[in-house]
Amino acid sequence: MKKFNILKGIPANLPMINIDTDMIIPKQFLKTIKRTGLGKNLFFEMRYNENGKIIKEFVLNNEPYKNSPILLAGKNFGCGSSREHAPWALLDFGIKCIISSSFADIFYNNCFKNGMLPITLEEKKIEEIAQYSERKENIEINLAEQEIIFGNKRIKFEIDSFKKNCLLNGLDDIAMSLEKIEKISSYEDDLVKNKPWIN
Amino acid sequence: MPQTLYDKIWKDHIVHQQNDGTTLLYVDRHLIHEVTSPQAFESLRLSNRKVRKPNLTLAVADHNVPTSNRSKGIVDVESKLQIETLEKNCKEFKIKIFDMNDKRQGIVHIIGPEQGFTQPGTVIVCGDSHTATHGAFGSLAFGIGTSEVEHVLATQTLIQKKSKNLLINITGSLSTGVTSKDVILQTIGKIGTAGGTGMVIEYAGSVIENLNIEQRMTICNMSIEAGARAGLIAPDEKTFQYLKNKPMSPKKENWEKALMYWSKLKSDPDAKFDQKVIIKGEDISPMVTWGTSPQDVVSVDGIVPDPKNEKDESKKASMNRSLDYMGLKANTKITDIKVDRIFIGSCTNGRIGDLRDAAKIVKGKKIASHISAMVVPGSGLVKQQAEEEGIDKIFKESGFDWREPGCSMCLAMNSDKLNPLERCASTSNRNFEGRQGRGGRTHLLSPAMAAAAAINGHLTDVRKFQ
Numbered sequence: 001m002k003k004f005n006i007l008k009g010i011p012a013n014l015p016m017i018n019i020d021t022d023m024i025i026p027k028q029f030l031k032t033i034k035r036t037g038l039g040k041n042l043f044f045e046m047r048y049n050e051n052g053k054i055i056k057e058f059v060l061n062n063e064p065y066k067n068s069p070i071l072l073a074g075k076n077f078g079c080g081s082s083r084e085h086a087p088w089a090l091l092d093f094g095i096k097c098i099i100s101s102s103f104a105d106i107f108y109n110n111c112f113k114n115g116m117l118p119i120t121l122e123e124k125k126i127e128e129i130a131q132y133s134e135r136k137e138n139i140e141i142n143l144a145e146q147e148i149i150f151g152n153k154r155i156k157f158e159i160d161s162f163k164k165n166c167l168l169n170g171l172d173d174i175a176m177s178l179e180k181i182e183k184i185s186s187y188e189d190d191l192v193k194n195k196p197w198i199n
Numbered sequence: 200m201p202q203t204l205y206d207k208i209w210k211d212h213i214v215h216q217q218n219d220g221t222t223l224l225y226v227d228r229h230l231i232h233e234v235t236s237p238q239a240f241e242s243l244r245l246s247n248r249k250v251r252k253p254n255l256t257l258a259v260a261d262h263n264v265p266t267s268n269r270s271k272g273i274v275d276v277e278s279k280l281q282i283e284t285l286e287k288n289c290k291e292f293k294i295k296i297f298d299m300n301d302k303r304q305g306i307v308h309i310i311g312p313e314q315g316f317t318q319p320g321t322v323i324v325c326g327d328s329h330t331a332t333h334g335a336f337g338s339l340a341f342g343i344g345t346s347e348v349e350h351v352l353a354t355q356t357l358i359q360k361k362s363k364n365l366l367i368n369i370t371g372s373l374s375t376g377v378t379s380k381d382v383i384l385q386t387i388g389k390i391g392t393a394g395g396t397g398m399v400i401e402y403a404g405s406v407i408e409n410l411n412i413e414q415r416m417t418i419c420n421m422s423i424e425a426g427a428r429a430g431l432i433a434p435d436e437k438t439f440q441y442l443k444n445k446p447m448s449p450k451k452e453n454w455e456k457a458l459m460y461w462s463k464l465k466s467d468p469d470a471k472f473d474q475k476v477i478i479k480g481e482d483i484s485p486m487v488t489w490g491t492s493p494q495d496v497v498s499v500d501g502i503v504p505d506p507k508n509e510k511d512e513s514k515k516a517s518m519n520r521s522l523d524y525m526g527l528k529a530n531t532k533i534t535d536i537k538v539d540r541i542f543i544g545s546c547t548n549g550r551i552g553d554l555r556d557a558a559k560i561v562k563g564k565k566i567a568s569h570i571s572a573m574v575v576p577g578s579g580l581v582k583q584q585a586e587e588e589g590i591d592k593i594f595k596e597s598g599f600d601w602r603e604p605g606c607s608m609c610l611a612m613n614s615d616k617l618n619p620l621e622r623c624a625s626t627s628n629r630n631f632e633g634r635q636g637r638g639g640r641t642h643l644l645s646p647a648m649a650a651a652a653a654i655n656g657h658l659t660d661v662r663k664f665q
Binding site: 015016017018020022023026027028030031032033034035045050074075076079080081082083084087102103104105106109110113114160161162173174176177178180181183184187188191195196197198199 | 280360612
């Protein structure tokens with residue numbers, strides 16, 4: 001997994017609430033057996049009309065937001081299905097950080113597995129950052145310091161220390177869990193004794 | 200210290216816990232399907248890792264399978280590849296699979312319980328958000344992403360942090376014509392689509408106790424629509440009777456041992472819940488969604504809400520967007536909404552009891568002339584059972600299409616989908632924009648309500664249906 005530390009860029013603003021995973025990547029693109037190549041279909045139905053033409057009004061269809069590495073969105077982002085295709089599509093498009101006042105659980109977890117940072121922030125603070133999006137000015141995310149830097153301001157954000165460490169160091173979850181293989185084996189031995197019907 | 204049912208299951212599955220609470224949790228049961236597993240197997244192969252416990256994983260293709268005639272195989276090239284990839288992966292890693300021609304094939308959340316693979320007190324995961332369905336057996340069941348599917352395959356564990364406890368108590372009893380689908384729709388309407396975020400819901404109360412296991416599954420199934428990590432119900436005698444003699448249920452002395460363990464699975468009387476919600480059963484009426492989020496619910500005898508009455512600006516904008524997408528005007532009577540399509544099926548309402556409920560309504564009647572209606576049984580065994588009872592004939596004579604099992608138009612990954620602007624009364628779980636097909640408009644409701652809408656051609660109060 002790629003390490004995440006400092007990210008700079010002009011944020012794109014999509015101030016809708018309850019952006020669900022069907023909006024992020026519709027089902028017809030879930031037939032792939034790969035993780036890559038989903039970016040062109042990110043927010044498909046908002047980005048393209050029925051004839052496949054680009055919808056100009058949509059934020060990610062315009063410069064400089066086409067290249068935004070940071071997305072600002074309304075509350076309950078990523079609700080709906082467990083499809084990891086949602087963070088894959090965002091990442092493939094170039095978005096590595098999403099800032100919202102709340103996230104759906106599964107989507108939130110899926111982000112970290114792909115080296116992406118979802119940041120939960122109060123709505124008022126997001127509105128403040130949105131002004132930078134409007135003015136097309138850079139902001140900076142510093143994960144180590146847990147700070148978002150814009151203009152002369154620095155604001156803190158909260159993040160689980162374990163998840164932070166994994167992102168900063170690009171750690172592989174499975175490798176870490178396999179280091180505890182003896183503990184897993186011992187749990188399984190007890191399972192055979194205590195709950196023999198499980199196996 | 201008194202514990203909740205969730206506390207107990209959690210504690211019993213801890214392999215290792217760090218000081219910060221990060222826990223390696225053992226997984227007893229893993230279900231996989233064709234859409235969220237190929238990348239997991241591919242990564243396993245690339246990193247030269249094995250499947251730790253192949254016998255604890257069960258596979259089935261459901262999202263992509265055709266529900267019409269299967270004798271010619273799958274026409275769609277991508278779907279075909281995805282399903283063949285699942286079969287190939289299962290063969291290589293020695294995982295049990297019900298292939299498309301197996302009569303046990305069906306929606307992953309229908310076949311788990313049907314086979315007795317789903318059991319009380321277990322941790323069950325699947326790369327699908329409706330995994331909470333299995334919580335109806337008193338198991339901790341939740342949806343995971345593909346990276347986590349890979350993690351489970353390689354280690355039979357997951358890295359997790361404990362969620363909070365939310366108790367939803369449904370008191371009293373339900374009125375005639377009100378089903379478990381209405382209970383969960385009303386609940387989501389009350390707590391909101393993010394109301395359960397970061398929490399595990401335990402459903403309790405006399406209404407829940409009086410439901411049968413299938414009806415409880417409908418409730419737990421939609422916990423994710425309230426944002427919850429999982430939803431569960433304490434197992435009882437009904438649960439044990441349901442599981443007895445199922446193909447994968449414990450047998451002989453193991454059954455006795457399991458029963459002893461299962462009987463203890465309930466929240467202690469003084470257990471502490473972080474939050475409690477009480478809903479009176481008598482206050483629940485048949486529900487329908489009007490918008491594009493499962494929280495957009497209204498009683499069938501109500502009207503489409505007016506955004507003008509909403510003070511919160513972002514909610515108002517969201518309501519306006521929903522009404523525009525749904526092609527609805529504020530203050531329209533719900534029963535005046537004409538529908539074009541009917542979908543009865545899905546992991547929410549594709550079990551035999553659901554089909555019986557709907558068949559009772561349509562028996563001896565024809566669907567409205569402009570309606571196109573389909574029934575998609577949740578599994579091959581549900582289909583077989585229905586055919587033995589003559590339920591297929593009731594539907595066919597009424598004008599319904601009788602299909603092969605699969606997820607079908609719940610998410611419209613196969614060719615079962617709405618055309619733009621078509622309006623559907625659907626027993627599924629999501630009414631998101633484009634969920635059942637681009638531009639398609641979905642009204643979520645119970646099987647009986649969907650059946651009544653099929654006959655009348657518009658949304659109908661099943662309590663007044665003759």
